[in-house]
Amino acid sequence: MKKILLGLLLQVPVLAFAQFSLKGEFSAASQNKKLYFIHIQNNAEVIDSAVVNNGKFSFNLDLKEPSVAVLLLQHEGNALKDKGPKDVYRFFIEPGNATLTAKDSIAQAKVNGLTIFKEDVAYKTATQASESKLIALNKEFAALAPEKKAKQETIESFQGRYLNLLEERKAQIINFIKANPQSYISLYAFNQDLGIDDMEYSQAESLFSGLQDKVKKYALAAVIKQKLDIAKVTGIGAMATDFEEKTPEGIPLKLSSYKGQYVLLDFWASWCGPCRKENPFVVSAYEKYKDKGFTILGVSIDTDRNAWQKAIKTDNLMWAQLIDSTTEISKIYGIDAIPKNFLIDPSGKIVAKNLRGGALEDKLKEIFDKK
Known part of the structure; x- marks a missing residue:
């Protein structure tokens, strides 16, 4: 059985293949139960299935490069569709022959036979x-x-x-990546656990450059490279890219017009629940520091101007607001989710990002109260 399943794994392109073999052994209590193996094939997430017979099962597939896989054991009903707790084992795979042993729960499985398994253990130990x-x-x-x-x-x-x-934890991850430049685990941790978006670009770029060439050829490396390209423009330490948009009154407004003061470039929308929950924190910070050289420029991705203007009044957002009607500003700043913000210093440099809750006020206190 094969079935496309979206959203369980990171999609990456697969072009040329080598063989991956997984042989498993369960206790007698797990016999005649269905086991699903979720993996990536031909640029899509695919489900293979097998039945545990005489305590054993096997999977064989073509695999271009290391990736992430999930084993899902069906105890009762339909393991793919039924709600509630699932018996799942998530692990890394690479071309080669692997073995798996488990008793009654797939979540407690043990795997052997591949270098990537040892590297995964080393990573978990490093961050434990x-x-x-x-x-x-x-x-x-x-x-x-x-x-x-x-x-x-x-x-x-x-x-x-x-x-x-x-x-x-971030320091532990960085140390692991530096010590294991040959490992797919380093690449995966770089993308999933390190928080590239909140790192200084120079640090992130240097760390990526230190990976071995074979690792930088993996498809996931292209995803990271795209993030780094965005971070080069929007990362901490980068000069904020200027833009111009008209206010609701039709007045052209440039980001660069705020040079000389600290400005929070705040991306939000009236329909965004998390954004609206953040607004009281932003209002509080604005009221405390607006007379000390701090201001805010709101950029909304709303399409309903009435809802947008109503939210501005309801949330008491007493600073300049723009609608990113062409999405050009969002593209410049790599906005793929909101709320998102950038704190820009008087010279136009980005000095902090994604300051949520009380973190914005803490940062402004650090800046202004030491002057």
Whole structure:
């Protein structure tokens, strides 16, 4: 059985192939159950299936390069369509012969036979310390009494600790990539876990350049290269690209007209729930720092001008607003989701991105309160 399944794996082009073989063994309790193997083939996500007979199964497929795969064990009903918990094992694959062993749960499977399996273990080991601390922090916060969770000082304390742990994890990922330039795991971690969008371009570009040539030929590398091309223009440290659009009153307005002050370039829309939830934080920051050299330029991707103008009034957005009617501004700044913002300094340089919640006010406090 083969079936296209969109959204479970990253789509990448597949052109020339080598063989990948997976032989598996289950306990007796798992016999005669259906197993689905979700992988990439001919530039599409595909599902192969097999039945576990006499405790064994096998899959064989053509594979151009390393990728991600998912095994899904059907215990009852339809594992692909039924809602609720699923017995899933997600792992990396590459051309070669692999073996898998499991008892009653595919989620607890063990794989052997390929170098990429060892590299995956090494990556998890490299990031285990920070991952464990993040889990512990979440449990600590969840265990607090409701009244303590609601206190601003508690929230700020946990936010600070959380951000510090993310930085610790980021450093661990960077160290792994530098130490393993030959590994697809490094490429995957670069794309999925590192947060290219929030890195300084020079650091991200240098890290990518350090990967071995064979790794930079993989299809996923092309995805990263596109992100780096955008980061070169919109990354921290880059000079913000100028643009011009008319205000609702028909007055031409350029981003460069804000040079000499800190400006938050804020992309949003009236229909965007997360954007509307962010607006009170943005309003608060504006009120506190508007007289110290800070302002905001809103860029909406709305198509309904009435809804847009109503949202501006409802949310009390008392700064200049533009509609990106041609989507040219969004293309320049690589906007593929909102809310998204860029903090630009008086010289026109991007100094921070995606400042959500209290992070915007924290950054402005760092800038203005030390002057």
